[in-house]
Amino acid sequence: MSLPAFATLLERLTFTPGRNAKLALLREWFATQPDPDRGIGLAALTGELVFRAAKPGMVRELVAARSDPVLFALSYDYVGDLAETVALIWPARAGINAPPPGLAEVVEAMEATPKAELPALIAGWLDALDANGRLALIKLVTGGLRVGVSARLAKTALADWAGQEVAEVEEVWHGLAPPYLDLFAWLEKQGPRPSAEDRPVFRPLMLAHPLEAPDYAGISGATHRAEWKWDGIRVQLCAAPSGRALFSRGAEEISGGFPEILEAMDFHAVLDGELLVMRANGEGIEVAPFADLQQRLNRKLVSAKMQAAYPIGVRLYDILFDGAEDLRALPFDARRARLEAWFARTRPARMDLSEVIPFTELTELELLRAGARAAAIEGLMLKRADSPYLAGRQKGAWWKWKRAPLGIDAVLMYAQRGHGKRSSFYSDFTFGLWRPDGEGGRELVPVGKAYSGYTDQELLWIDRWIRNNTTARFGPVREVAKSLVLEVIFDAAQRSGRHKSGVALRFPRIARLRTDKPVEEADELATLEALIVGEEA
Template sequence: MSVPAFAELLERLVFSPGRNAKLALIRQWFETQGDPDRGIGLAALAGELVFRTAKPAILRELIAERTDPTLFAISYDYVGDLAETIALMWPADAASNRPPLSLTEVVETLETAPKSALPTIIAAWLDALDPGARLALLKLVTGGLRVGASARLAKTALAEWAKIEVGEIEEVWHGVAPPYRPLFAWLEGRGPRPDPMGLPVFRPLMLAHPLDEKDVANLEAVEWRAEWKWDGIRVQLTAGPGGARLWSRSGEDVSGSFPEILEAMTFHAVADGELLVVRDGQVAPFSDLQQRLNRKVVTQKMRREHPVAVRLYDLLFDGEEDLRGLPFDQRRKRLETWYERVRPERMDLSPLIPFSSIGELAEIRAGARAASIEGLMLKRGDSIYSPGRIKGPWWKWKRNPLSVDAVLMYAQRGHGKRSSFYSDYTFGLWRGDELVPIGKAYSGYTDEELLWLDKWIRNHTTNRFGPVREVERGLVLEVEFDAAQYSTRHKSGVALRFPRIARLRRDKPPEEADQLETLTALIVPGSQEAVEG
């Protein structure tokens, strides 16, 4: 695949807002492209391409030699994306007779050429390309495609193309490397299933559906087990002879941010749990855990002030034995036995909550807010560990007040002291594979979070409408609100009363944000806005 062809794919992904349309484009691309370029493209979509010597600083130096620095600074502030600004401002060159640049050539050159030669090489490439292909090349170099196609979406498209479950892709993903020749050979029936050979690989997590009142009425207490829904981030701990890794719920390796957890993983098992900041046996607010998220360097001071631990929920593998096919009750007994035997540091068991009726459980849930706990998790005693979100075996029964996990869609500069920051946010929920706006908020976050949000918005802008920036569908916000009402003034048909940002869900992929029906289920029957537009 040539860089111009890859540029066309990226452009079509940008202008295809629906998830199903993006999946179809990526599936078609796997079908029509050959090795190794399709594997390189897959790695780019999944964020797995990292070049040690090709850094954004080189690109800044190249464009500084060719444009007025003040004009570039103004343009960069307006566009909000380094690669796009350079692609648009790069001086047009005379037509080149150079053959089309391939992805393979780009990757091999960036991996092998000395750093001192890269400015000349990259400049020659940019001279030979049109603005669209320049943008694709620069996004490959900087590693930020920002086309609304996440790693999870790319893996899902690959699984659909191969007609297998995405979980099977996940279980071999970390055992292969770009350009994934063994992976494609297996999927096309030309080779064996890739063997991770003892490497600590990620297994897709089992997820829960929100519990509503009609579901509560159908529950039989004897069939269910209850745990607290702890307010941290879901993690998977994978350790064995091949090493140890700590994974987020989306399969991202977060080991580097929590070295003390990795140091405690001296066992041979795969466990499921919640990562928390715990002081003197008490779980700290989620805001404390945020101080540790996405840190590349973790100081001893940070480890002392924000000590982390894992509260264990489940045991997926005990050594080489796969326990996922066992009922929850049996897995829980195995987890308890394993924990007593291993006694891993910085870990404990999430306790089961005793109850004799669903009414009693509802009373327990009512006290969750006072205990600073999100709510309850309900799990059928006979449920096997099934990857993904299957309705019925597990429920999450959140506390009041009302909240949803929404996707950031648009941002606008604030007023007064916030006039230099993008601090007013429009967010939406999924209606099928379409994202529809449900409200705006400009409060609830800290000053530190505002700085992070402002930078993220500038770096992930995909379109502009006057003062409003449209952003890549890549950031989930937990939004709290007092009430929801039907409204004819909103595309979603719903309006929120006093929405505020409860927290940034950087650990949660946008595909797992709430559906619109989750919000409409919270509306009191007969409610309507007093004034319709």
């Protein structure tokens, strides 16, 4: 099957807003496309197809050699998306009669071609394709699809098409690799169900819903169990006879960055927990702020010095497998008892158990939640005592009751276009606060970036405002007049030597546009510094 068929799918997905309509398009793809193309398309949509040598910079160099650089820069600024700009501006070459490549051909050639020869290979394909095909090719090889389809939606469509539960697809997914021939054979009842056997593969996580006021009435100590929600990253520890692996909540293997945890996994089990920087003090173990954990994240290799400065541990709160025994169907209370028995028997290094907090009524937990920030804790988790461990976000089973966010009034300083559906809008914002300039006056210093929190209507308004108030351009970034105040909320603030302001924000987002507030009344940097964990006034 040629690449244009995949290009047509991407185009239809991009311009189809409804979830059910997208599901129908995906089901049609799985039903009508041959192997291995349908599996390659599935891998591309779920983010499992990665060509590490194909970078956007390579594509920019290709188009720079074929078009006027000023025209390209103006076109890119107007369109906002690299792949779409290149697809439209790429000049046709006379005498090119090569057939468009197939999906399988693209994958095979990308994997087999030396890096130095990739530009010529990709340029030849671009010459053979029309604009839609070029768009699909660039997005395919650079991994920038963004067509409004999440990995979960693609798997849901696959399950719908095959008449299976999506949880069944999720269960076998992480033990497979593109183009998923075994998976399609099983779904079409032409082969056995794929099995992870004794391999350390990721198991779908159970997720929680935010607890809101309408849900309070259903919570009590008789029906639920309370635990702290620690400010780290959620991980799954998978140790099997054939190996060990540490996964993030997104199923990315992060074993290489935490060798001390991998070394401690001298057991056969699958565990759920929170990765934290944990230091011993005179009273026991102290959990460090998230900023300390950030020093260890996104590293494939870590030095002994880094391990000593930021000692890592895992706080365990659930057990999915004890040896080969699957415990996920058991109620939470029974799994907790199994976890405690397993921990007492195994005593793994660098791990401890999450505390279960006794309570009778929800009001008893409100004071604990209010004091969570000072203890570097995100809030509370509330779990039904009778809930099995189910994949995905099951309403009413697990709740997360996070501490209230902090807030500042900041000044918009810079803006940049977003990605995917937001590629035509200025939706990524850099904001700043006032500080003394050393000469008796004040200056604005950037303190963070945000790209969420606002409504679609607010996005349209602020995009128009940015276009009308641009004062300078730096590549894709626009500097704007310092005349718009944003109310920014965030989960925590920490000291950071990597930021000009000396402060880093945890999960900043826009709460509202303060068009009513003069910029002179925006907050001082000192106001933000007073909110840093452990430095409250």
